[in-house]
Amino acid sequence: MSGDRRPSGLTRNLNAKIAAVPMILTALVVFVGCSIWSIGYSFTSSNSLPVNEFVGLAQYERLFKTSRWIVSLKNIAIYGVFSIFFSLTMGFLLAALLDQKVRFENVFRTIFLYPFALSFIVTGLVWQWILNPTFGIEHVVRGLGFETFSFAPLSDRNTVIYALLIAGLWQGTGLVMAIMLAGLRGVDEEIWKASRVEGIPAWRVYVSVIIPMMKPVFVTTLVLIGSGIVRLYDLVIAMTNGGPGASSEVPAKYVYDFMFSRGNLGQGLAASTIMLIVVITIMIPWIYIEYGPKKRA
Amino acid sequence: MSVTSVEPSGARPRRLSPSRFMIYAGLFVAAVYYLLPLYVMVVTSLKGMPEIRLGNIFSPPMEITFQPWVTAWDSACTGLYCEGLKVGFWNSMKILIPSVIVSIAIASVNGYALSNWKFKGSEVFFTILIIGSFIPYQVMLYPLVIIMRELGIFGTLTAIIVVHTIFGMPILTLLFRNYFAALPVELFKAARVDGAGFWQIFLQVLAPMSLPIFVVAVILQVTGIWNDFLFGVIFAGTENYPMTVQLNNIVNATQGVKEYNVNMAATILTGAVPLIIYFLSGRYFVRGIAAGAVKG
Numbered sequence: 001m002s003g004d005r006r007p008s009g010l011t012r013n014l015n016a017k018i019a020a021v022p023m024i025l026t027a028l029v030v031f032v033g034c035s036i037w038s039i040g041y042s043f044t045s046s047n048s049l050p051v052n053e054f055v056g057l058a059q060y061e062r063l064f065k066t067s068r069w070i071v072s073l074k075n076i077a078i079y080g081v082f083s084i085f086f087s088l089t090m091g092f093l094l095a096a097l098l099d100q101k102v103r104f105e106n107v108f109r110t111i112f113l114y115p116f117a118l119s120f121i122v123t124g125l126v127w128q129w130i131l132n133p134t135f136g137i138e139h140v141v142r143g144l145g146f147e148t149f150s151f152a153p154l155s156d157r158n159t160v161i162y163a164l165l166i167a168g169l170w171q172g173t174g175l176v177m178a179i180m181l182a183g184l185r186g187v188d189e190e191i192w193k194a195s196r197v198e199g200i201p202a203w204r205v206y207v208s209v210i211i212p213m214m215k216p217v218f219v220t221t222l223v224l225i226g227s228g229i230v231r232l233y234d235l236v237i238a239m240t241n242g243g244p245g246a247s248s249e250v251p252a253k254y255v256y257d258f259m260f261s262r263g264n265l266g267q268g269l270a271a272s273t274i275m276l277i278v279v280i281t282i283m284i285p286w287i288y289i290e291y292g293p294k295k296r297a
Numbered sequence: 298m299s300v301t302s303v304e305p306s307g308a309r310p311r312r313l314s315p316s317r318f319m320i321y322a323g324l325f326v327a328a329v330y331y332l333l334p335l336y337v338m339v340v341t342s343l344k345g346m347p348e349i350r351l352g353n354i355f356s357p358p359m360e361i362t363f364q365p366w367v368t369a370w371d372s373a374c375t376g377l378y379c380e381g382l383k384v385g386f387w388n389s390m391k392i393l394i395p396s397v398i399v400s401i402a403i404a405s406v407n408g409y410a411l412s413n414w415k416f417k418g419s420e421v422f423f424t425i426l427i428i429g430s431f432i433p434y435q436v437m438l439y440p441l442v443i444i445m446r447e448l449g450i451f452g453t454l455t456a457i458i459v460v461h462t463i464f465g466m467p468i469l470t471l472l473f474r475n476y477f478a479a480l481p482v483e484l485f486k487a488a489r490v491d492g493a494g495f496w497q498i499f500l501q502v503l504a505p506m507s508l509p510i511f512v513v514a515v516i517l518q519v520t521g522i523w524n525d526f527l528f529g530v531i532f533a534g535t536e537n538y539p540m541t542v543q544l545n546n547i548v549n550a551t552q553g554v555k556e557y558n559v560n561m562a563a564t565i566l567t568g569a570v571p572l573i574i575y576f577l578s579g580r581y582f583v584r585g586i587a588a589g590a591v592k593g
Contacts, residue, residue, distance in 0.1 A: 015495035016414035019406040020422065023470060026463050027422045031429025034440035050443075094327055100320050110579060111328045114335075117575035117582070119524030121541040122568040125548050126334040129341065129557060130354065140353040170334065178583055223431075230433050234526040238545055255435040260531065265439065272435040279431055 035276065042270040048263035059270035069271065072249045075161050079250070080229045082165050083172075087225055088218065090169065091176025096206065098177070099184045109181070113174035120171065124238025127167035128154065157247035160240055164248060168235055172228065176221055183217035184210070219289055226282045230275055251275050342366060342562035349557050365558035369566060373559055375546035382563050385543030389523060389570075391454060392539055396461040397518045401511065404466055408473025409499050413485055423470070430467035434527060445532065452534030460528045465521065469514055476510040477503060509581070516578055517585040520571040540567050 010017075042060075045053045063069050094112055098105055115123065130136050133152040141149040153163035187210055195205045211218075233252035240248040251271060259268035313321070337354050342365050344358040352359075371381040378384075411419055441460065445451035450459070480503065488498045504511075529539035538546075544567045548560045575582050 013416045016410035019410040022403045023407045024422050026466050027425040034437035037440040038436050097323050108324050111331050117571040118568045121545050125564045275433045276436050
């Protein structure tokens with residue numbers, strides 16, 4: 001390297017490499033390394049501390065025999081399906097309404113989006129209060145004269161997950177609306193002009209032209225909503241803490257509880273590996289759509 | 298109905314047609330749904346407990362009291378301690394400020410290296426980083442705890458700052474990389490011809506003209522880190538619990554009489570920082586989340 005003006009190999013472009021060291025460490029140590037570690041140790045009998053005793057799929061067998069895990073999966077499935085359906089339809093509907101050259105568009109947009117700035121803890125606590133069985137909506141409606149009105153989803157094992165859904169949708173649909181609105185603004189004005197000339201009703205234009213055109217936007221939104229659903233944790237902690245009983249447990253909470261408070265690491269790691277598998281399954285179609293055929297075309 | 302207007306005005310708003318009416322009605326109903334919780338929070342926090350027990354959650358306070366706010370800030374209890382939310386607020390600040398600075402400093406330089414000083418393998422690491430951002434945090438939590446413990450920083454402010462830097466890196470790097478890549482290459486080339494090096498070009502040429510993207514990044518990080526619960530509860534250590542954790546401990550504390558007005562005041566106080574940022578910076582906030590939305 002003595003006096004060489006163009007050093008080769010490792011020292012070439014050295015500053016950029018130094019700048020990228022945090023990224024390289026994050027990518028290799030955290031994202032790859034930690035994931036492999038977790039997957040690996042999910043095949044061991046680790047309890048409060050990680051041990052190297054290989055037990056095959058025993059943790060997974062136990063996991064799927066645990067009723068709490070089954071409830072968690074069922075809950076996240078219900079929450080996921082409804083959350084995707086409602087946030088896409090509500091988000092699109094709101095965006096379509098806002099796209100009609102309405103007055104006060106900014107005011108409406110600000111109102112629809114502000115809950116997204118709030119944390120899930122704040123969201124959960126507000127809705128816990130609104131849905132409070134003693135003082136909340138039920139109490140108010142009964143006070144109006146509807147004595148038999150019953151709406152206390154938080155204290156009912158069968159409906160508590162829908163209470164989480166109401167709160168989650170309140171927090172998250174604004175984001176979907178914002179993305180959809182950006183998508184709608186990207187639609188060529190000519191399409192609207194042409195359809196007006198042809199006398200095609202607006203809803204038909206949306207269904208047969210606009211929505212198919214916005215497929216990439218929908219897919220991106222879906223991935224975004226999907227990864228949010230898998231991470232659902234804070235909202236449950238704030239709103240129900242898994243109750244009543246274990247009726248609103250979710251996978252992320254199962255992992256946390258078994259790892260950090262119950263000292264059953266193997267179970268936590270097995271559960272987290274299942275979460276990872278679910279995410280990969282969701283991601284593959286997206287990666288295919290985003291990077292697959294388009295590159296070849 | 299058939300009165301004709303003779304005023305020589307320009308674009309006069311037309312009468313509401315039924316379909317226009319439906320549009321506004323729909324928007325209005327939606328607005329009520331989104332505003333209701335905020336309204337209930339504020340109203341509840343201004344009532345005394347007797348009024349809350351008697352009245353309904355939607356009615357405005359008959360007698361406005363700010364005592365719940367004072368209690369929430371100064372003396373609300375989390376388990377054994379009754380020092381109010383202010384402890385959590387200052388903890389959150391201690392976490393927030395260094396985390397935002399460190400994460401943005403690292404990610405901006407990294408994004409710059411990735412767009413202007415590509416090296417062998419840089420794209421591979423970047424791809425791992427982006428794909429990795431979709432891995433559920435739960436998968437990486439435990440090994441991260443081990444790493445932090447080995448480094449001797451588990452349960453300290455340093456640990457939580459490192460964690461926020463790690464998990465903020467994918468989106469921030471993407472943001473900066475795309476921004477720098479969209480700047481004219483001539484700028485960069487001209488600076489190089491003038492003999493400027495890696496750091497000089499970044500600090501003296503590119504960074505000063507990239508203020509908007511730094512603003513977007515700050516907003517993204519401030520709201521994200523302020524709203525964090527999971528990392529704070531695991532990595533920060535009990536004495537550094539951020540505001541969200543403390544809020545949850547206050548409101549969901551099992552012992553004592555529930556003071557709903559104090560709880561709601563505390564909830565508003567915790568939501569206030571991101572809300573203020575949101576209302577002040579609407580346009581940039583939307584840009585930030587839009588950037589987050591179009592990953593890849």
